[in-house]
Structures are given as C-alpha cells and as structure tokens.
Amino acid sequence: MILVLDVGNTNIVLGIYDGDALISVWRLSTNDKRTADEYGVQVMELFLQDKLNLTDIKGAIISSVVPNIMYSLEHMVTKYFQVIPVVVGPGVKTGINVRYDNPREVGADRIVNAVAAHEIYKRSIIIIDFGTATTFCAVTAKGDYLGGAICPGIKISSDALFEKAAKLPRVEIVKPSGVICKNTVSSIQAGIVYGYIGQVDYIVKKMKKEMMDLGEEEPFVIATGGLAKLIKEESKSIDIIDSILTLTGLRIIYDKNKEPVS
Structure with missing residues (x-):
C-alpha cells in the first residue's frame, strides 16, 4: 500500500492506495506551524480509525503548494512510516x-491533475x-x-x-x-x-x-x-x-x- 498526500492552502488530503484501489481518504487542515510529530499523531489516529497498520505502507508521495509545511510532512512520513517520500517537483517523471x-x-497540484487526466482520457x-x-x-x-x-x-x-x-x-x-x-x-x-x-x-x-x-x-x-x-x-x-x-x-x-x- 502507498500513502498519497495532496497539500493545498486550506486542506491536506491523504489517501491510501492498495494497488489501484483507493481504500481510505482523509482531510486535515493545513497548518505550517504543526510539527512532524503533531501530524504523525493525527495520521496514526486516522489509521486506527480505519483499522490500518502503518507498517503496511511501502511508499509515499507528496504534492504541495505550501513550501513551509514540507519539512514537517516529509519528516513525519520518514519517521512514522519508515519510507522516503517522493515529492512532486523538478526531476520527477510525470509523462507530461x-x-x-x-x-x-x-503548481504541483496542476501537474498532478494533468497527469491523471491525460492517463485516463488520452485526449x-x-x-x-x-x-x-x-x-x-x-x-x-x-x-x-x-x-x-x-x-x-x-x-x-x-x-x-x-x-x-x-x-x-x-x-x-x-x-x-x-x-x-x-x-x-x-x-x-x-x-x-x-x-x-x-x-x-x-x-x-x-x-x-x-x-x-x-x-x-x-x-x-x-x-x-x-x-x-x-x-x-x-x-x-x-x-x-x-x-x-x-x-x-x-x-x-x-x-x-x-x-x-x-
């Protein structure tokens, strides 16, 4: 399973994919003052709520339009899931x-949307x-x-x-x-x-x-x-x-x- 994080100015949307299937979606408020541990505790609670195990996550990817929050989120993913997240940006393969x-x-969100739309519809x-x-x-x-x-x-x-x-x-x-x-x-x-x-x-x-x-x-x-x-x-x-x-x-x-x- 992989963890995906879409970081917007107002909300962070988190999703869990098992293969191609999206099995959980959560939404947190975006706050660049929160620490990695504060986000980690919130995410652990969400995993418990949906009866998921942190150790099942084998990879993660983050798209963000809020630069100041990235240190906390990257550190949270590395510390709590023991994986290094892919961060959407220069050097990442998109096919676009x-x-x-x-x-x-x-904006990273615009590129991510473009990738999905192009892959799905091819027009x-x-x-x-x-x-x-x-x-x-x-x-x-x-x-x-x-x-x-x-x-x-x-x-x-x-x-x-x-x-x-x-x-x-x-x-x-x-x-x-x-x-x-x-x-x-x-x-x-x-x-x-x-x-x-x-x-x-x-x-x-x-x-x-x-x-x-x-x-x-x-x-x-x-x-x-x-x-x-x-x-x-x-x-x-x-x-x-x-x-x-x-x-x-x-x-x-x-x-x-x-x-x-x-």
Missing part, C-alpha cells in the same frame, strides 16, 4: 511535457480545480501541458465581500432559486454562485477556442474540488466531475518513479 514559460512556476482536456484558488489547465491529446488560468476561489470571493463591505453578512455558499432575489443573503448567494458559473463557462469557451485553433479536437472538461458539484449543476461546459483526480495523479506519478529506499 510542460510548455510553460518557466515550468518551475506551475484534449481542460481541467478545472475548485480549490482555495480555482485553476483552469489545458492539456493536449499528446500530453503537452499548455498552461491555463487562475482565479480567486469561490470562498475567497465570498470572504472578501464580507470583509470589505461593512453591511453585508457572511453567507453559506449555496445556489438560490434565481438571480432576482428579495433579500440580501439570497442576493449575495446569487451573485457569487451564478457569477462564478458564468465565469467558468466563459473561460472554458475561450480555452476551447484557443486549443482548437492549435489543431486540437474539442477538449473534454473535467472538474474536481469541493465545489465542483455546485457549479456543474448549472454550468454548460463541465462534462464530468472526478473528485479523486489529484489522488489518482499522485498514484500514477508514484508508479512512474523508482520506489524510494526505506
């Missing part, structure tokens, strides 16, 4: 050709990841990562409105029945949710045109991340939701690289 001006600038793809930031990534049928767009996430947009407009309340991010709303809470929800749906559809439309102008077939659009389902309900551009796309990509990248020495 990154066509960015500076490939080192591309032109647009990936939308609804995280702390929302990312749009374009991948060709040959596996070239062309680049994409980055937007403030839905929650960031909502929080900014609450923090900067003194009389507006913080609201739950849910879809109201329409956009002509008769109270402030519903009006904010309509603006955030339907506005974001419009943003997604417009960016995807533009990305599809640019990719097809390069000779690609019409891209297949995959969404992942916590709020993907909410947006897909009204979006005209999302074809499928894959909630474990990043974890799948981590497993694939692990398999492409030599197993670390214990």
Whole structure:
C-alpha cells in the first residue's frame, strides 16, 4: 500500500492506495506551524480509525503548494512510516511535457491533475480545480501541458465581500432559486454562485477556442474540488466531475518513479 498526500492552502488530503484501489481518504487542515510529530499523531489516529497498520505502507508521495509545511510532512512520513517520500517537483517523471514559460512556476497540484487526466482520457482536456484558488489547465491529446488560468476561489470571493463591505453578512455558499432575489443573503448567494458559473463557462469557451485553433479536437472538461458539484449543476461546459483526480495523479506519478529506499 502507498500513502498519497495532496497539500493545498486550506486542506491536506491523504489517501491510501492498495494497488489501484483507493481504500481510505482523509482531510486535515493545513497548518505550517504543526510539527512532524503533531501530524504523525493525527495520521496514526486516522489509521486506527480505519483499522490500518502503518507498517503496511511501502511508499509515499507528496504534492504541495505550501513550501513551509514540507519539512514537517516529509519528516513525519520518514519517521512514522519508515519510507522516503517522493515529492512532486523538478526531476520527477510525470509523462507530461510542460510548455510553460518557466515550468518551475506551475503548481504541483496542476501537474498532478494533468497527469491523471491525460492517463485516463488520452485526449484534449481542460481541467478545472475548485480549490482555495480555482485553476483552469489545458492539456493536449499528446500530453503537452499548455498552461491555463487562475482565479480567486469561490470562498475567497465570498470572504472578501464580507470583509470589505461593512453591511453585508457572511453567507453559506449555496445556489438560490434565481438571480432576482428579495433579500440580501439570497442576493449575495446569487451573485457569487451564478457569477462564478458564468465565469467558468466563459473561460472554458475561450480555452476551447484557443486549443482548437492549435489543431486540437474539442477538449473534454473535467472538474474536481469541493465545489465542483455546485457549479456543474448549472454550468454548460463541465462534462464530468472526478473528485479523486489529484489522488489518482499522485498514484500514477508514484508508479512512474523508482520506489524510494526505506
């Protein structure tokens, strides 16, 4: 079995793979002040909860967009699982050709998603990841990562409105029945949710045109991340939701690289 860790700005998602099967998934809050032992205790409790043994883990891989947390997580994996984790970054085999001006600038999560989508679908793809930031990534049928767009996430947009407009309340991010709303809470929800749906559809439309102008077939659009389902309900551009796309990509990248020495 292998341990995969997807470290985002808000959450760390941990998964356990037994071969190709994802058998456990957990979510922790991201906190770069925690020590390796603090994370280790949390992870041990999760293993006990799911009746898993730490000694069954034979390898690990980490993808992170939070550099300050890496020492604690790498040390935690080495100390508690007795394996050296693969860290997604320069020098790691992915099977993806990154066509960015500076490939080192591309977030590890975006590369991992691209690897999974390319391996699964083998066609032109647009990936939308609804995280702390929302990312749009374009991948060709040959596996070239062309680049994409980055937007403030839905929650960031909502929080900014609450923090900067003194009389507006913080609201739950849910879809109201329409956009002509008769109270402030519903009006904010309509603006955030339907506005974001419009943003997604417009960016995807533009990305599809640019990719097809390069000779690609019409891209297949995959969404992942916590709020993907909410947006897909009204979006005209999302074809499928894959909630474990990043974890799948981590497993694939692990398999492409030599197993670390214990």
